[in-house]
Amino acid sequence: MKIAVIGSTHAGTAAVRNMAHLYPEAEIHVYERNDNVSFLSCGLALYVGGVVKDAQELFYSSPEELTAMGIHVHMEHDVSSIDTDNQTIDVVDLNSGQKRTDAYDRLVMATGSAPVVPPIPGVHLENVLLAKNYNQANRIIEQSKKADRITVVGGGYIGVELVEAFQEAGKKVTLIDGENRILNKYLDKEFTDVVEEDFEAKGIDLRLGESVTRFEGDGTIQAVHTQNGRVETDLVILCVGFRPNTDLLAGQVDMLSNGAITVNDYMQTSHPNIFAAGDCCAVRYNPTGEYTYIPLATNAVRMGTLVARNIMAPQSRHIGTQGTSGLHIFGLNMASTGLTETTANMLGANVKSVTIHENHRPEFMPTSENVHLKVTFDPDSRRILGAQVLSKADVTQSINTFSLAVQTGMTIDDLAFVDFFFQPHFNQPWNFMNKAGLAAFESREHATV
Template sequence: MRIAVIGSTHAGTAALKNMATLYPEAQITVYERNDNVSFLSCGLALYVGGVVENAQSLFYSSPEELRKLGIQVNMQHEVKEIDTEKQTIEALNLLTNETVYDRYDKLVFTTGSWPVIPPLDGVNLENVLLAKNYVQSNTIIEKSKEAEHITVVGAGYIGVELVEAFEKSGKKVTLIDGVDRILNKYLDQEFTDPVEADFRSRGIELRLGESVEKFEGNGKVEAVVTSTGRVQTDLVILCVGFKPNTGLLTGKVDMLPNGAIKVNDFMQTSDPNIFSAGDCCAVKYNPTGDHAYIPLATNAVRMGTLVARNILEPTIKNVGTQGTSGLHIYDLNMASTGLTETSASAMAINVKSITINDNHRPEFMPTSENVQLKVSFDPDSHRILGAQVLSKADVTQSINTLSVCIQSGMTIDELGYVDFFFQPHFNQPFNFINKAGLAAAEQNTKTLAPVGV
């Protein structure tokens, strides 16, 4: 069996390593246009900020490791054409300019995503940079050394993490986003307000609800012009989102309108000989049951592993995702899973929510931090649909717990009585997750529910 893999970041590397172990007799070939594999782009801001000093620690595999597994590794090869009827591939060796041809029995398409580049005047000026891969990370590090003022465009996870990294390194920082608050895709306003206040207290300029209109400069960027003003700057980092990198299969497999490839429960596309995983894919989103585009490393690694398990025959179903994610910014720990009120409203989904504020451990302990937890649920079935948490204490694992609750179809009423351990160093006799369920029950029944022992 001949297996061709296109792309080897999270999903591709996971698929490759598992397939090499499961099918030692298969002829496996990977095509990667970069000179490295498996870069953990979620650690980009840590690398830029100097928290991670050794960049090699952000790679969890290498071309050498893949070759030792018996895989034919074609680095710096860009695939130019896929003929799905003849099951052939045409690729260009970027080092020799030689065209390479190959055929496959099964194709694994794991090309990932690419940063969205807004079509604005001046976007190609020097020092207007992207933040995605290893090469771009090194460019940001080098360019930021000489910059006094850095502007980050886009207030998602990568954007706010880079803002923190630059501020900590002594730079003057401006954060611009067209939406009126940061992290709006992940958290509701009562969770983003404290982060914004923290940013402002540290001298970070927030220009929210402003759209970028153009970049100005003579060869090198000198200013960002927005809908309400102008920002003098030495360096711009674009973090406005990602799009699936799926042009090679346009019109050849089923996709969402944004180009994300649709796969079934076994990671198979509408072409039975092509499997796909990672940021180029849509994935089953459990809170709604629909396909959704959720580019996360966790989703990619799971999906790549499932490709390996299912490429010969349907074996293990993908259980779907809640889009669970977390973030640490300065002293604050936050995480979310499933639907927020913001995202539910955008999808025209009716949800009900309960928010509690509680100490993460008993008051008789020397220290205790406030925990803000919000759980969203279906007002009719009471099925849990989402959750968010924010605290100076690291209680983010509670969101992993609530992710499982969503995946398993648990109701908010059941949540109040789930069995959690109690130990004063860690929590209270009634865990704050339980208390959210109990508070929701009180809200729903208008009767007093127990809140402690």
């Protein structure tokens, strides 16, 4: 059995390492256009900000490790086309320029995602940079040392983390986003308001609800223009989103309208000999039951592992995702899972919510921080559909509990009486998650009186 794997970041690395262990007799080939494997891009801002000193700590594998496992590793090799009828791939050695055609019995697409580069005039000026891979991270570090004014375009996770890193490095930072608030895909307005107030208090210039119309410069970026004015800058980082990198299979397997490959519960595409995993794929989103595009490292590692387990025969089902994620910014800890009211409205889903403000531990303790928790649920079935939390205390693990609640179909009323431990160092006699359930339970009782 000859298995070809295209791409070796999270999904590809997980797939080949597990396949090498499960099927030692298989001939496994991995093709990677970059000069490294398994870069943890979620640590990019930590690396740029100097929290991570040694970049090697952001790699959890290497070409040498994969080779030692018996895997045929083709670094700096680009797959230029795929013939799904004849089960061959055309490969280019990026160093020598040599071309060849390789055959496969099973193909694994782990090509990930690519940063969206908006077609804005001047976008290709020097010092307009992307933030995705290891080489781009090094470029950001190199150029930011010489920049006093830095503009970040895009207020998602990577964008706000870079804003924090640059502000703490003493830079004058501007954040531009076409949406009216930051982190809108992950948190409702009452949560993002807190973060935005903190940003403004630290001197960060928030240009929200503004779209970039052009980049100005004579070879090198000098200013960013929006419909509301001009921002002088020495460096721009584009963080406006990602698109699935699936052009190689366009028209050959089923995809969503954005190009994300659809797979069954066993990571198999519409072509029986082709599997896919990671940011190139759509995943089943449990709060709605629909397939959607959620590019997260956690999804990629799980899917890559499942590809390995299922590539010979269906064995282990993918149980879907809640899109669970977390963030630490300027001392604030926040996390979310499943539907927020914002995303529910975008999808046309009918939800109710309950909000709790609760000190994370008793007031007799030396310190106690407020916890802001919001839980969304189906008003008919009462099934929990999502949750968000924000606090200076790190209570983000509660969101993993809510992820499990969504996964298993727990109701908001069940949550009221779940057995959570109490210890004054950590929490209250009634855990704040219990209190969310109790509040929803009591509001239901009042509604029926």
